[in-house]
Amino acid sequence: MNSQPLLTYINKIVTLTEEEEAYFSSILKHRKYLKGQYILQQGDVSNTNCFIISGCVKMFYADHLGQEHIIMFGVENWWASDLGSFISQTASDFNVQCIEDTELIQITYNDLQTAYSKIPKLERFFRKIIEKAYVASQKRIVRNFSLSAKERYIVFKASYPEIEQRIPQYMVASYLGITKEFLSKIKSQIAVGK
Template sequence: MSSAPDKAQQIINHIRSYVDFSDQAAADLIPLLSPQRLRKRQYLLQEGHICRQESFVINGCLQAYKTDDKGKIHILQFAVAGWWIGDLDSFLNTTPSQLNIEALENTEVLNITREQLDWAYQQCPGLERYFRLMIQKAWIATQQRTLSAMSQPAQQRYEEFIARYPSLLQHIPDRHIAAYLGITPQSLSRIRNQRKH
């Protein structure tokens, strides 16, 4: 298990891969980050609660999902090491979340609250630009996924998923991949069998 400074360094390295971020800005940000460990199947956020923090994944894997009235799970997002996860709508508007965020395996995250983030935007040059880039990246991924769901057959959606997110396959059970793609586990099994031939 990595030490607290090593964990914080992961997020600093991630920020620096997108923007210039000084040693002083890093020193100001690090004390704001609160580590949290989650066991497999433990919730980071539950539907109906207000999302009070955004979370950077140090290791492990989480999923953000909504369960409909019929009990069907609709997965919005997965997050592995180096990814952010949270309910941005609930976080920014302090409204009850419509999502559940659950650990798919033992996971460690670093959390930052809205108040801490607002303070850090003022004190840490480059941080606001970094988060703007993260939100843009997430918006583009959401748009691509929506267009794919509207216009592509399941096999093509699966091919795009494994091409875009190869590192996720080792963390995520097939039933969750199927739910993310909007297909049944049986359909996913058929698609995989067709790929082998």
């Protein structure tokens, strides 16, 4: 039961005592999923907040035409939950599915609420995590507004070079909000000479 990656991550932001670490570790659950398995399905309430130890997941939703839209990817040291559903304990609009075999640490909603009260530093930690997620989300809106598909692809490549290697191209297209055919066109344009 290795919780170290998460504790290391937390201790970059707040400093937990040994007892606090021990208590917090005691409420964590470890879980392995195989490639293709769902961690969360559209319509379910997300009752655990998941931290990825290894592997890769995609968060996506299916629109009214059945089209998949990828909202985000998650790899090592990222969160793989629909925070919206987890926070408000309401049905999720999203699916979270493993793209690779994935190992993660889960914290249930109730355990986290208790932990907030026992360790106010955790409340600070999660406030900061959500602040960051919010800022990233705002930036994504801005990019989608003012950049062309080609520009968004270039930004994606620069921001997540490792992720692009690990996932099929049609998923990158979905994340960028374009078709796989058009991404293919963009790539060949870039390959020639912009």
